[in-house]
Amino acid sequence: MTRHLRVDGPNHDDRLDHMAQGVIGQPLNRLEGPLKVAGRATYAAEARPRNLAYGVLVQAAIPAGKVLEIGDAPGALAVIRDKRMVRFAAQGMARKAPKSGPDGIDYMGQAIALVVADTFEAARHAAQNLSVRYAREDVPVNPEDVTPELPPKKQSKTGDLDKAMQEAAFSVDQVWHTPSQMAAAMEPHAAIAEWDGDRVTIRAGLQMLSSNKEQMADALGIRPDKLRLLAPYVGGGFGSKLGINAESVAAAIAAQKLGRPVQVSMTRQQVFDLAHRRSETRQRIRLACDADGTLTGLGHEALVSNLPDDGFSEPVTQATPFTYQAAHRQVVHAIARIHRSCAGSVRAPGEAVGVTVFECAMDELAEAAGIDPVDLRLRNIPEAEPVTGRPFSSHKLTEALQEGAKLFGWSDRRPAKERLEGEWYIGIGMASAVRVNQLVESRARVTLVQDGSAIVETDMTDIGTGTYTILGQLAAEMLGLPADRVEVKLGDTQFPPAAGSGGSFGAASSGNSVFLACEEIRRQIAKAIGCDEGDLTLQDGMARAGNVSKSLSEVVEGTITGEGHLEPGKTEKSHRQATWGSHWAEVAVNRWTGEVRVRRMMGVFACGRVLNEKTARSQCLGGMTFGIGIALTEAMEHDRRDGHAVSRDLAEYHIPCHADVPPLEVHFLQERDAYVGPLQAKGLGELGICGAGAAVLNAIYNACGVRVRELPATPDKIIAGLDP
Template structure:
């Protein structure tokens, strides 16, 4: 049976009453041992009989048309096939369920996958891809340099009151421009797929985040019904948005396997990952803030300029947090879009807030200085009581608690005036920034089965991209059914299982976890009936049931498996309230007065994200956000060849990310909170919240250390040293 819950009313705190005591505990990941011993089989690692291998050929021009000389490689040893039809131009976005198909013989950016060469061995396919002769007709109107671009598309997001008038009347104001470079997800596991057909049914083992959407996307590409497609993604070695949608590897492998009648494996190289999967756009941002004598914001304006491929609908929501984070009656948010012949942009971890909160929180720091006010005080006094743009009630807001408790734990009272704390040739400073990320609920389903031997099985097509999904869903089922965690087995990443929310947008654990909770509670009702009591009066712990003045082992209550499916969906609360996770980031940095080098000595994140489902996995997620914040502030940035639009640093040898010595001591403080309007677990997403604002805390600490304001990111030494 299926039990569905729509979020129409606030949910009772059922999990505060359960007795097993495993939810929230820092339980290590159940799949951890498999991963560190190499026993977790990732998509491209599966071995299949008679498997062929495919390698993509990328376009050598930014815009135009191509013609392929098939005969140039057809006679080479091991040649099996050459495919140009039904491929995809770039990876899809997953949640939009759109498919960016390869437009015939047209090229839209340099590096675009225009052909797949398939051979008996990988080495043969690689050599054929290099030897394939391709002729091009290049269009003269390719847009590869935005320095003189003049065809911007304007979209106004919000316009309330009169920001210009607020700026004119302000006691203090700031009017600032920032730039951020583009980012790549850079997941450790390369994008790869193995496809095999059985009649008119295809099975694709791939590295994907959202199988419910991906199944439809692949079916659309192949021209078959979705029920003839099976996707398997039990282990995903990182995604961060790049694996939200179906990619060239999945489609190419399936196309070739259907034609050849044998399995085909396609794995993108690291440069191809940079070229053909989505990137975060570069931005130019203009922020204006106006405040009265009390430090209360009267005007907020956030305008940004960004780019994407022609025909792509995605726009980075740079102003996402600006719309709700602070009060202020006069507001304006808008973006300008350029159409550029470079790899497509899309969702990368914390889309919008990652770069938008970097600049907003840096601007708030400058406003605090202009007001001669502590930056924490400024933020707290501007926390809104309702959503400042639409008036919706806020379900819960833990930002003030995060700022206050975080400041105490970090030692904010020891912060010195700008440029005054020195240790030899190093200047030391502290910075703070708010954290905020909209909390989202997505439709999600899961099946839970309780067996007569007091073991349980959870089945859902939800994916684990390294976030601990296997462990967390097992904890939820164990807590609800009163079982030790080792008595629960979780099966994920199979599109034949009930369709989950997928991993993305920080909604995965809360959405899929809620569906597990609903299914497990349906089983509880059956057990309560057999015990002769209401579910509320039933206690389950360690495989024993107590209720109705009776006590019984679960194995004595059931003689055959009890299976229930749970489903969570949006409801009136989802639409009628504003829901977000909040927090605060603190950073201490050292700036070298001789070289301009910045070292992050320590960071603390105070996070208010509702009920914490697993303290260890949640802490790990925040660590990742802090580290990515360091990267955004100091290291990461895509570099483009303006002649061709090509990403010039498309390897991890040249696209710099933080390494061990770049990261100082990290600490995380969880603020006790429950959000009854979010979901039946009162939990909120934390995977992206831990990133939002982290880079701004580093940037603000740089200023406190040495007096240099960074407005062009990343803050490399050449942007700091000349101003010391």
């Protein structure tokens, strides 16, 4: 039986608080942890089928045009050129394959062929030596070289911002730039495809199997029921594995043509070219306030880029409409159509760079107005969503700011450039954290076995987020079992289709489906012992109601299976849903070299119910560290002549390393959001990045008095602003 729920209204039942097992929320170790620390968890390229052949992708060396001719590949089994091969990755949750056809070239680095050989070494050699003749077209590759699109639906205006700026007691009007950024998950994209008659199994690094299945079936021109996708372990995603990409499609085509299994792994450089980049942004922020720091106007104008016709554009201003109040408001969203690699979702699309820049602007306004940055924010938190008047499902920004200020020691802050220790300026900075929240349709199946164990099955993925563990904890809590009695099976399209991992909606969406499946099982147990489900207590393998107490082995004959099906509903529109927090950083800036060291960093977060304190904290650590990268080191530079990514590996694109990250501190605020389903949990994977970089950049200003508006704040830019 399937228990279905559409989230059309609030849920104040706090059911999980009233269960007896007491495992939900506990900081349990990861269920799959022993496999991971022992190197036994098998990722995309780690199945070893017999007779496996190896494929290496060949990339276009021109920014746009056509392939005219491709030479021979001595030593290779085949050079695969097939009109089904895709030119770039599918966007997250797309239902169709991305643009295909390797003869046409849309950007430099696009995959145009696959060379397959018996060994990886032979395939690589042949791929590197393949001769290709092109017809090159001239195309724009720099965002400022074209007239951008201004889609009417993405623009908004309330009141008269120009007038508010003229009449303001204090104002800010500045322009910031953020470069292209990459997810750079540690596992490069890879796939192993194997056909059995007209059926194909593809093992790949993918975040969202249910939509990936539709994309892949469309790409290959087969029925979805002929396709099985496997992604039991995914070595990081951060958006880069939301949609199918060139390697998995090419592996499937090659395996079909050669009649043997084929593995295709991207090189690290190919990952930088072929996975979605976060678009570079140009952001103009205008802020106007009166003498006491009440915002009267705010404007956020963003210019982003993508390939012609692609539906995705970095939603830079996503949180701007509801974070702060102001009567006069304007949002501009402009899209430059250029031929750099495809832009798409990278961890917290929109807020990661949008909130970061906006929070830098707020710091500048606080400075201009002579108001404490925390106070400025506290004074401008709206009662309801501005303009629409929609209520918030829950609002924790005030508490996050006040609690953070106390925990971090904000009252010790001194004016800019006042603290000098040896050759290091010391400063502290802060920023608000905000990220939209959503649910996505998700299904799961739970089976309770007579011996007091349970199995959870869903095609949900665990990309490092802790899904295995939290779904196991949920089932254990709801069914009254020790956590180690629950087995969780994920990452296989033979299981019920789930939301997938993306947009911070994975835990809440798939968690609610497991919750519903367990409610169905509880109902069947209650029926068997003759009580209402609400009166049933399940704990340590025992079922109790009134003065009846039975072990599950007495109640369950064989197995009881329940399915859960969650759909978002009216609360999506009726309430503004978001997660909230605050970021705090202390930095040291070298007065001679401009080097920045983050000495201390703390985040305070509210994300509804915390399902596992340990894995939740780790999500926040990861987000905050991405923030350090955005602030200080990460930039994928493009060649201005042909648009290709210049800094396209881990030696050139600098993600934070051990020595860049001090011991980070994370605090959670207690919250139960009633409008996000019975779990009362919201997303967490992205909140930690939203605004984190601004805390670092604002701390740099507080330390040395330099504002860097061209991110990242590398030493050259800081030196340029320091006194000689």
